[in-house]
Amino acid sequence: MKKIYLDYAATTPVDFRIVKAMFPYFREKFGNTMSLHKFGQEAKLSLEKSRETVADLIEAKPNEIIFTSSATESNNFALKGIAFANKDKGKHIVISSIEHPCIMESAVWLEKQGFKITRLAVDKYGLVNPLDVKKEIKKDTILVSIIHASNEIGTIQPIEEIGKICKEKGIYFHTDAVQSFGKIPIDVNKMNIDLLTASSHKIYGPKGAACLFVKEATKIEPLLHGGGQEMGLRGSTVNVGAIAGFAKAVEICREEMREETQRLTILRDKLIKAVLKIEKAYLNGHSKKRLANNTNFRFSFIEGESLVIQLDLQGIAVSTGSACSSMKLEPSHVLLAIGLKPKEAHGSLRITLGRWTKEKDIDYLIKVLPGIVKNLRKISPYK
Numbered sequence: 001m002k003k004i005y006l007d008y009a010a011t012t013p014v015d016f017r018i019v020k021a022m023f024p025y026f027r028e029k030f031g032n033t034m035s036l037h038k039f040g041q042e043a044k045l046s047l048e049k050s051r052e053t054v055a056d057l058i059e060a061k062p063n064e065i066i067f068t069s070s071a072t073e074s075n076n077f078a079l080k081g082i083a084f085a086n087k088d089k090g091k092h093i094v095i096s097s098i099e100h101p102c103i104m105e106s107a108v109w110l111e112k113q114g115f116k117i118t119r120l121a122v123d124k125y126g127l128v129n130p131l132d133v134k135k136e137i138k139k140d141t142i143l144v145s146i147i148h149a150s151n152e153i154g155t156i157q158p159i160e161e162i163g164k165i166c167k168e169k170g171i172y173f174h175t176d177a178v179q180s181f182g183k184i185p186i187d188v189n190k191m192n193i194d195l196l197t198a199s200s201h202k203i204y205g206p207k208g209a210a211c212l213f214v215k216e217a218t219k220i221e222p223l224l225h226g227g228g229q230e231m232g233l234r235g236s237t238v239n240v241g242a243i244a245g246f247a248k249a250v251e252i253c254r255e256e257m258r259e260e261t262q263r264l265t266i267l268r269d270k271l272i273k274a275v276l277k278i279e280k281a282y283l284n285g286h287s288k289k290r291l292a293n294n295t296n297f298r299f300s301f302i303e304g305e306s307l308v309i310q311l312d313l314q315g316i317a318v319s320t321g322s323a324c325s326s327m328k329l330e331p332s333h334v335l336l337a338i339g340l341k342p343k344e345a346h347g348s349l350r351i352t353l354g355r356w357t358k359e360k361d362i363d364y365l366i367k368v369l370p371g372i373v374k375n376l377r378k379i380s381p382y383k
Ligand SMILES: Cc1ncc(COP(=O)(O)O)c(C=O)c1O
Pocket: 009, 010, 070, 071, 072, 073, 075, 100, 102, 147, 149, 150, 151, 176, 177, 178, 179, 199, 322, 323, 324
């Protein structure tokens, strides 16, 4: 039985080089970074080395990296932390309509606390128009938060232009870079980014480690109050081993990013070309401004879930969209935002590639998919 994983946007297996790098932290280097003895000092040293490595990838300073337990935590921290620290200046926040649920839900919660949220529309490719950002910035706006690359349709936003507008207007700019970090070069200074979310388990590191880049002098409230860890911005005993794994993942991405992007782009485009030969199959998202590892298709007259199940029976793991929303019965808010009808959104399938995707895996998928689509259409009540 084949076992082909094509759901790298949901999570990635841990690279064995990273497992090896983490190993000493379970037994030898297990100390608490806040302890004064040698065990503690050793852990603290490792933590600060990891901070330098992660900061380096995005041209940040080490003291601008706050380690967290997940991207969900980082995104909550960014939105709520900025909102509460700057509410005297204003209570208006701008986000896009295609953010990850952890931004969307944080925004809903902030509305309940009296903040005003503007959700920007996107075009049919999922692109935010920077001029719309400019138009929506009002006197009481304190934060703009726009996802860098969509976890569902892979569209890459014009982050640099949006950052420039925010800088000119003196507004904090946050980007959720979970899907782009380690895959696309990011320079927080050139792109005028004040806050950026990144995560380890999307780049072959362990789960339980992520970070929020917070530019020096940014006014932000901690989410977790505690023992003063992470420059007093995030209480909790630090998960040094997972963070060392995160740093190793960053190191490998830095070395392999360029070649990996080229390799995956070729595989992605081969897959897109083949799938679009299927009758009434369409690509969701932009053909060029998209992540090298992302494809998202829709097929008329079929449910995405049925496709996922049928492909799973053939040994291929894919998804209908964000792993966090795949259990919900509602159509994806991202696909609705790009103008799809609920029925079209329900017929969508996300196939995401990664470090261990081989050409033969794509060839196998290309071989089995048309037959599955044909069979499902035969029994489709929509047809
Ligand atoms: C763009 C984006 N933001 C945030 C998250 C949340 O990550 P986690 O569930 O690891 O906290 C994800 C995970 O899929 C994501 O893709």
